[in-house]
Amino acid sequence: MSLAKPDALQITNTQKVAILAGVVGLFIMTLALFNIDFPQKGFFLGLSMGLIGIGTIVYSRAAYLNKLEGIKNDGTWFKSISSRGIWGWIVGLILTGFYIVLYFFPQYLGLAADGGSNTGLISLFDPLSLLLSGRPASQWFVYGTLYTLAILAFGYKFMLKYRHNRYQQLRTISVMFFQLAFAFLIPEFMYVMNNDLPYYDMKSVWPLNYYIFDEWSVKGFISAGNIGLALLIFGILSIFVFTPILTYKYGKRWYCSWVCGCGGLAETVGDPFRQLSSKKLSAWRFERWMIHLVLVFSVVMTTAMVYSYLGYSHNDFWLTRGVFISLVIGFLTLVFIGVLYFKGRELGTDAKYGAIGFFVVIAALLIMHFTGTTDKLFYIKSGTLRSAYGLYIGSIFSGVIGTGFYPILGSRAWCRFGCPMAAILGFQQRLFSKFRITTNGGQCISCGNCSTYCEMGIDVRAYAQKGENIVRSSCVGCGICSAVCPRGVLKLENDTMKGRINPNEILLGNDVDLMKLVNDK
Amino acid sequence: MQHIVIIGNGISGVTLARHIRKLSDYKITIISSETEYFFSRTALMYIYMGHMKFEHTQPYENWFWKKNRIDLKQAYVSEVETESKTLHLANGEKVNYDKLVIATGSKPNKFGWPGQDLKGVMGMYHKQDLENLEVYAPNNKVCKRAVIVGGGLIGIELAEMLSSRSIPVTFLVRESSFWNGVLPEGESGMINRHILSHHIDLRLSTNLKAINANEAEQVKSVVIEETGEEIPCDVVGLTAGVTPNIDFLKSSKIDLGRGVLVNRHLETNIEGVYAIGDCAEQHEAIGNRRPIEAVWYTGRMMGETLAQTLCGNKRAYNPGHWFNSAKFFDIEYQTYGWVHGAKGKPDYEKQFHWIHEDDDKCITIAYHKDTDQFLGINTFGIRMRHETFDRWLTEKRDIHYVMEHLAEANFDPEFYAAYESQIFELFKNRLQLV
Numbered sequence: 001m002s003l004a005k006p007d008a009l010q011i012t013n014t015q016k017v018a019i020l021a022g023v024v025g026l027f028i029m030t031l032a033l034f035n036i037d038f039p040q041k042g043f044f045l046g047l048s049m050g051l052i053g054i055g056t057i058v059y060s061r062a063a064y065l066n067k068l069e070g071i072k073n074d075g076t077w078f079k080s081i082s083s084r085g086i087w088g089w090i091v092g093l094i095l096t097g098f099y100i101v102l103y104f105f106p107q108y109l110g111l112a113a114d115g116g117s118n119t120g121l122i123s124l125f126d127p128l129s130l131l132l133s134g135r136p137a138s139q140w141f142v143y144g145t146l147y148t149l150a151i152l153a154f155g156y157k158f159m160l161k162y163r164h165n166r167y168q169q170l171r172t173i174s175v176m177f178f179q180l181a182f183a184f185l186i187p188e189f190m191y192v193m194n195n196d197l198p199y200y201d202m203k204s205v206w207p208l209n210y211y212i213f214d215e216w217s218v219k220g221f222i223s224a225g226n227i228g229l230a231l232l233i234f235g236i237l238s239i240f241v242f243t244p245i246l247t248y249k250y251g252k253r254w255y256c257s258w259v260c261g262c263g264g265l266a267e268t269v270g271d272p273f274r275q276l277s278s279k280k281l282s283a284w285r286f287e288r289w290m291i292h293l294v295l296v297f298s299v300v301m302t303t304a305m306v307y308s309y310l311g312y313s314h315n316d317f318w319l320t321r322g323v324f325i326s327l328v329i330g331f332l333t334l335v336f337i338g339v340l341y342f343k344g345r346e347l348g349t350d351a352k353y354g355a356i357g358f359f360v361v362i363a364a365l366l367i368m369h370f371t372g373t374t375d376k377l378f379y380i381k382s383g384t385l386r387s388a389y390g391l392y393i394g395s396i397f398s399g400v401i402g403t404g405f406y407p408i409l410g411s412r413a414w415c416r417f418g419c420p421m422a423a424i425l426g427f428q429q430r431l432f433s434k435f436r437i438t439t440n441g442g443q444c445i446s447c448g449n450c451s452t453y454c455e456m457g458i459d460v461r462a463y464a465q466k467g468e469n470i471v472r473s474s475c476v477g478c479g480i481c482s483a484v485c486p487r488g489v490l491k492l493e494n495d496t497m498k499g500r501i502n503p504n505e506i507l508l509g510n511d512v513d514l515m516k517l518v519n520d521k
Numbered sequence: 522m523q524h525i526v527i528i529g530n531g532i533s534g535v536t537l538a539r540h541i542r543k544l545s546d547y548k549i550t551i552i553s554s555e556t557e558y559f560f561s562r563t564a565l566m567y568i569y570m571g572h573m574k575f576e577h578t579q580p581y582e583n584w585f586w587k588k589n590r591i592d593l594k595q596a597y598v599s600e601v602e603t604e605s606k607t608l609h610l611a612n613g614e615k616v617n618y619d620k621l622v623i624a625t626g627s628k629p630n631k632f633g634w635p636g637q638d639l640k641g642v643m644g645m646y647h648k649q650d651l652e653n654l655e656v657y658a659p660n661n662k663v664c665k666r667a668v669i670v671g672g673g674l675i676g677i678e679l680a681e682m683l684s685s686r687s688i689p690v691t692f693l694v695r696e697s698s699f700w701n702g703v704l705p706e707g708e709s710g711m712i713n714r715h716i717l718s719h720h721i722d723l724r725l726s727t728n729l730k731a732i733n734a735n736e737a738e739q740v741k742s743v744v745i746e747e748t749g750e751e752i753p754c755d756v757v758g759l760t761a762g763v764t765p766n767i768d769f770l771k772s773s774k775i776d777l778g779r780g781v782l783v784n785r786h787l788e789t790n791i792e793g794v795y796a797i798g799d800c801a802e803q804h805e806a807i808g809n810r811r812p813i814e815a816v817w818y819t820g821r822m823m824g825e826t827l828a829q830t831l832c833g834n835k836r837a838y839n840p841g842h843w844f845n846s847a848k849f850f851d852i853e854y855q856t857y858g859w860v861h862g863a864k865g866k867p868d869y870e871k872q873f874h875w876i877h878e879d880d881d882k883c884i885t886i887a888y889h890k891d892t893d894q895f896l897g898i899n900t901f902g903i904r905m906r907h908e909t910f911d912r913w914l915t916e917k918r919d920i921h922y923v924m925e926h927l928a929e930a931n932f933d934p935e936f937y938a939a940y941e942s943q944i945f946e947l948f949k950n951r952l953q954l955v
Contacts, residue, residue: 010687068718070851074685075571164851166936281582440932441907443846443855445817446532447564448577461580482934484572486848488855488904491932508911510822511839 014062022055032124033109042127049145053153060157069164071484073453081407082272088407096404103395106139132188140199147265148184152176154268161271167479167492171257175264178203183261196224200231203259205238207298208421210394214386215309244428250494251435252425253477260421262414265403266455267478270411274455274480277410283457287417287474294393295423296357300364301389303328307368308383325369329362343431346501393418412455416474426473434494435477436501437470439463441508443489450481450490464489467507471500524548525831526608526616528598529624532817533798535559536824537622537831538591544832549590550616552608554597556648558583562626563817565651566678570685575648601773603791620831623770623781623789623796624824627763627815630671634759636732641740642757645679654682657740657756661688664755668692668743670729671761672699674847677712679758680721681850691722691752693729693745695761703862705885707874708899712849714880719850732757763815765800778802780813785837787827795831797823807840809859816845842914843897844907852881857910858897860887870896873920873951875944877902884944888920895923903940904932924948 011019028048031038038044064072080087101108110120118126122137125145129137155176162168182203190197198220206212212235221228246254256263266274277283303325310321336358344351402414415422429435437460444467450460456474460481463470470490482490525541527534530553538549564578586593597611601621608616629644631637641657643650658664667683669676672694680690696702699716701709716723728746735741742753765780776782776790780802787795796802798820803812814820822840829836846855861870871890876883882902888895895918898910909930913923928941 068851071572073570073572077574078571165934166938167934170936438932440904441911442818442821442844443907445563445846446561446580447567448561448573448580449564449567452573452577465580479934486853487846488853488932491904492935507821507825508907509818509841509844510825511836511841 012062015059018055018059018062021051021058025049025051025055029121029124033121035120038124041124045124045128049149053149056153057156060160064160064163072161073484076275082275084276084408092405092407095406096400099400099404102139102143103399109139109142111139112136133191144184148179150269151179151264154271158268158271162483165483168483171479172267174258175267178259179261179264194224194227196220197228201261202234204261205243205421206235207295207302207424208419210298210302210389213302213306243425247425247428248433251433251477252422252429253435255425256415256422256476257478262398262402262419263476266411266415270406270455273406273411275410275452276408277412277416277455277457279451279457279459290417291419291423292357294418295420296361297389297393298420300361301385303365304368305386321369325365329365332358332361339431410455412476415476416456429475430471430473434497436493436495437475437481438491438493439467439469440489440491442467442510443487445487447486449484449486453480453484460490469500469502522546522548523619524550524617525620525622526618527551527622527624529553529626529798530556530559530593531562531624531626531798531820533820533824534622534624536821537624537797537828540825540828541831542589542591544828550592550594552594552596552598552616554595557593557595565645565648566682569651569654569682598769601770601775603774603794619793621794622827623794623800624798625766625800627799628766629759630762630764631759632761634729634732636734637759639732639734639740640738641755642732642759644759645675646763658683658686658688660686664688666691666752666754667756667758668752668754669758669760671759672696673760673762676758676760677716677849679760680716684719684721689722691724691754692716693727694723694725695728697726701862702864704899705860705862705872705874707876708883708885708901709862711876711880711883711901712852715850715852763799765802765813767800786830786835787823787838795827797827810843818844842911852902853904854899854901855905856897856899857905857907858887858895858914860885860897860899873948875947877940882940886920886923893919893921895920906930906932
């Protein structure tokens with residue numbers, strides 16, 4: 001349509017210097033990656049991270065502080081990086097490449113072979129790791145450090161961008177805090193206190209944290225004494241007690257856009273890409289199948305894993321295979337019957353799919369129990385299921401695709417299509433929560449800003465223009481739809497369950513009798 | 522089967538078509554020359570600003586129309602022949618109808634200014650206007666300055682659009698303060714200051730005299746009526762209101778005023794021909810409303826109403842309490858009920874005004890001077906709940922009740938600072954003074 005490229009995106013000289021600083025910071029890491037052996041590693045690591053952090057901060061200040069407070073989406077679809085242009089693809093490829101190396105070829109990052117010492121990029125991070133926990137860095141330490149740095153630096157940028165919006169500011173402080181403290185620092189300190197403890201990010205709840213009930217992890221907890229046992233119990237309570245209560249009160253946003261690390265990255269680093277999520281009906285259909293299949297996979301996989309290291313006899317431990325499988329089946333049945341009884345009519349045909357899914361899982365578990373031998377489940381080696389999950393879901397889906405494809409699929413591809421935790425929270429949010437996005441009567445002008453900037457690909461406008469509240473399992477409650485709405489139509493709220501879902505065309509300002517007629521049909 | 526033809530695929534025509542489809546099996550055809558598919562006109566500005574692409578402004582995916590058996594025809598209707606129920610299209614084709622609905626919306630006003638048809642002079646209404654703007658104002662090198670003529674909602678949006686690409690803007694406003702035909706003084710003054718804070722060269726009480734051309738018949742400058750000053754510019758935006766887009770009906774037998782004249786049932790003088798939305802003109806205005814309501818929401822409501830009539834349940838257009846909204850750069854505006862600017866203010870209307878010290882939030886509440894009945898509210902920079910005010914207006918609450926319960930109507934995002942107690946304090950103090 002345009003003859004000349006819109007020129008809305010000139011950057012100032014300050015911003016150019018800031019970008020240069022960030023690039024130099026990254027360049028130091030790149031040199032380390034290619035095995036340049038820096039003297040004074042601590043200094044160069046600090047310099048590199050400092051340049052990246054300061055560069056982002058200076059750039060953001062120059063971008064937002066000289067403008068009045070308000071929505072800052074000018075030029076989003078003209079910029080190559082945020083509109084799937086050439087820069088978008090380049091960044092996507094670099095990120096994807098990084099994840100592939102990180103998960104599958106850590107030796108190229110310089111991970112020490114057995115007994116040796118780190119080289120390359122990982123060795124650059126040794127001083128920081130030694131300082132925090134007294135052990136040399138691993139590829140996961142490098143990743144965790146960069147991840148935290150990214151959330152902090154871009155979280156700051158996001159807070160400047162939305163400095164008129166307290167909800168966005170508090171939410172961002174929250175994800176920055178949880179990443180820095182819970183994901184990064186506390187596990188390191190826990191290791192210092194008790195080095196039997198397995199790495200445990202206390203905010204990462206099963207099934208997102210799919211390895212928490214692995215044999216090595218559980219053994220690690222138990223062998224670490226009372227503190228370990230307490231942490232294990234905390235992990236179990238997290239999923240069965242804390243999560244349902246918080247989700248009932250606040251919706252899944254308490255986790256997905258206030259606490260979660262994946263969400264934290266998506267909301268900060270991923271913010272420039274949120275508009276790239278697909279809003280097509282076909283994408284939504286795919287999403288519903290995909291995310292629930294992952295959930296089923298993770299439930300069966302975890303059950304099988306735990307099952308495989310439990311014993312048969314009551315003499316060893318009260319939780320035998322038989323007891324465990326009965327508990328799992330009993331719990332699933334309870335949830336299933338409860339949902340059908342209270343919400344069956346609301347769910348309609350979805351209840352049928354739910355029922356089919358439920359019986360498949362139960363049947364799978366029973367077959368497993370009665371055909372299982374010590375190391376074979378479903379006639380498949382027990383570890384195979386777990387390693388398949390770790391590879392395809394844990395690494396490829398959540399990392400390579402979920403984050404590497406930010407500039408292509410938008411910032412929440414993993415959260416939307418793959419995260420089993422999101423599936424559980426969403427299921428509850430849809431059925432049993434006080435959270436909803438309220439639509440403001442008849443004020444919607446169908447402009448499409450809400451839908452465009454929904455990172456979860458929800459067609460928010462489809463609800464708003466009908467005056468319908470938005471109660472969707474996928475909504476992470478980031479609040480951006482409400483922020484970008486030019487007419488003040490959307491409000492995230494926790495209110496009573498009653499009247500939360502209003503599948504009617506309630507457009508105020510019209511003839512009251514007419515609206516009754518419209519809704520009768 | 523009955524064939525209903527709708528001319529115009531804006532919010533009115535499309536709402537009508539959707540509701541007819543819900544209620545009946547009639548054959549529906551929508552004819553539009555502007556675009557193939559429905560889009561949200563109010564969102565055009567965001568395309569130029571880079572917030573959205575054109576496809577994002579389309580509320581329904583392209584498969585929607587076929588699935589719902591709504592035929593779309595991209596063509597221009599040049600003549601309507603009501604005796605034979607025939608439409609003549611500009612491409613020579615003919616279309617027959619059983620019922621005809623005119624929903625052709627508006628077009629920008631032009632008041633006979635010299636040079637108003639030059640290249641680089643444009644309104645901001647149709648998709649074609651946006652394409653035009655991309656040609657003449659893609660950036661601040663091609664367009665070194667733009668002049669906007671007319672201080673209404675579209676004018677200020679155009680100013681925001683142009684300044685998003687760092688194009689300097691001179692904004693000529695006929696009135697002594699922005700939009701003060703509608704807004705009370707305090708609000709209008711606050712918006713003036715907000716416009717200036719966005720580095721817009723705002724000229725109040727200023728009229729356009731003429732637009733000058735260069736040798737390529739393109740805009741070169743404008744001349745100001747009052748001072749004779751010549752302002753060099755490359756683009757002129759004409760945003761001095763809109764007029765019903767009904768020239769193609771002049772040769773027909775349909776009664777026209779400024780718009781297509783309709784009764785309360787949205788019927789024209791010809792049986793089986795109706796008009797809705799911006800282009801419809803009521804013989805007599807409804808309440809405080811204007812005979813022609815060029816507003817998104819009223820277009821939608823007329824579509825909802827007429828669908829009932831066309832599907833055998835004849836209904837009058839009977840809108841509820843007035844409401845509207847807009848955004849002036851960073852400041853959102855909502856209104857519920859009636860609050861008048863100085864010019865049109867009825868004698869019985871008294872107003873209570875509060876403005877925040879930051880000069881970016883204010884409210885005005887109108888009430889009856891004798892009965893204290895709450896008449897309406899304008900709110901700037903604070904979101905308020907439509908449902909609550911709609912109810913209070915129906916219940917005929919008085920201003921004291923509204924002031925005491927104002928917090929219930931708050932619709933700002935969570936954790937936002939609340940101003941209700943501050944507002945209430947001022948209200949109490951003012952009462953004591955009186």
